[in-house]
Amino acid sequence: AKSTGHNLYFVYENHMADNINAHLTLGGGLRKAIENEEFELHYQPKVALPDENVVGAEALIRWNHPDLGMVSPAKFIPLAEESGLILPLGEWVIRRACRQLQEWREKGYPAICLSVNLSSRQFMQADLVDMVQAILEETGVDPAYLELELTESMLMTDAKQSIEKLHSFRKLGLTLSIDDFGTGYSSLSYLKKFPIQTLKIDRSFIHDIGIDSDNDAIVKATIAMAKSLNLKVIAEGVEHRSQVNALGGYDCQEVQGYLYSKPLPSDDFVQFMQKQVGH
Numbered sequence: 001a002k003s004t005g006h007n008l009y010f011v012y013e014n015h016m017a018d019n020i021n022a023h024l025t026l027g028g029g030l031r032k033a034i035e036n037e038e039f040e041l042h043y044q045p046k047v048a049l050p051d052e053n054v055v056g057a058e059a060l061i062r063w064n065h066p067d068l069g070m071v072s073p074a075k076f077i078p079l080a081e082e083s084g085l086i087l088p089l090g091e092w093v094i095r096r097a098c099r100q101l102q103e104w105r106e107k108g109y110p111a112i113c114l115s116v117n118l119s120s121r122q123f124m125q126a127d128l129v130d131m132v133q134a135i136l137e138e139t140g141v142d143p144a145y146l147e148l149e150l151t152e153s154m155l156m157t158d159a160k161q162s163i164e165k166l167h168s169f170r171k172l173g174l175t176l177s178i179d180d181f182g183t184g185y186s187s188l189s190y191l192k193k194f195p196i197q198t199l200k201i202d203r204s205f206i207h208d209i210g211i212d213s214d215n216d217a218i219v220k221a222t223i224a225m226a227k228s229l230n231l232k233v234i235a236e237g238v239e240h241r242s243q244v245n246a247l248g249g250y251d252c253q254e255v256q257g258y259l260y261s262k263p264l265p266s267d268d269f270v271q272f273m274q275k276q277v278g279h
Ligand code: C2E
Pocket: 044, 059, 060, 061, 072, 073, 074, 077, 090, 093, 117, 118, 119, 179, 180, 203, 236, 237, 238, 239, 256, 257, 258, 259, 262, 263
């Protein structure tokens, strides 16, 4: 028993050291990674119900690390937030997304709406609106095709200032979406004080559709209420046909999830869209 305890202790310590090493490696690598262009955006289709046509995509960042391979944003976004590198990284994401929209437009593909995720530190950045405006001008993107995904907690930190910022984005012509809806504490009626157009229901609610009847009641009521407030509703994390059937029955306008496709590199995403055209 003594030796087991001893071993466990070392296992634990090594594990901690691994975490610290990974932390330092990732954190130090982030700075260089921006210069070395190790990041890419992948695109996950959003489809409209009931026809299931692709009407949009969410841009999700990927880090193609020279030694570690693909690193998940769940790992490095928090590090980038802590170090402040999220600001240049976040700017890179918006520019890359806008350039992508222009590239698709120049190739004559049907126009789709592209959404990008903002982090909280990025949202608090004083010159965020000016930066986005400059990128729109530089790339020539029609702002109607760019959507920002924001979380409730991001908006609630300083509600008054958030509302102002959102109004500035609306003046630029962007669309605004609440991501992970239902995981925060805000009510829909309070959220309506914010000039938003879209609600994205968190995937934890979608996961439990058909499993838990209380959950279904919440999803159904959320969609109905959003509709009466003139908000578009999209469900994320859709993996099963039964979920689409239920969501369609509740009048959910759009869905996104592995059932249709995981996030794809741009070429694969274009192929996915083109396959849909004949369908
Ligand atoms: P999120 O914004 O909630 O993005 C949805 C996540 O769910 C993505 O993970 C996506 O790949 C995953 N997903 C999509 N469909 C399904 C499904 O059917 N089932 C399941 N289980 N998962 C699904 P990903 O790409 O690993 O991103 C994780 C989080 O990292 C994002 O959550 C977002 O908060 C953050 N993130 C990603 N890209 C960016 C970015 O460019 N900027 C910022 N600030 N955050 C980002």
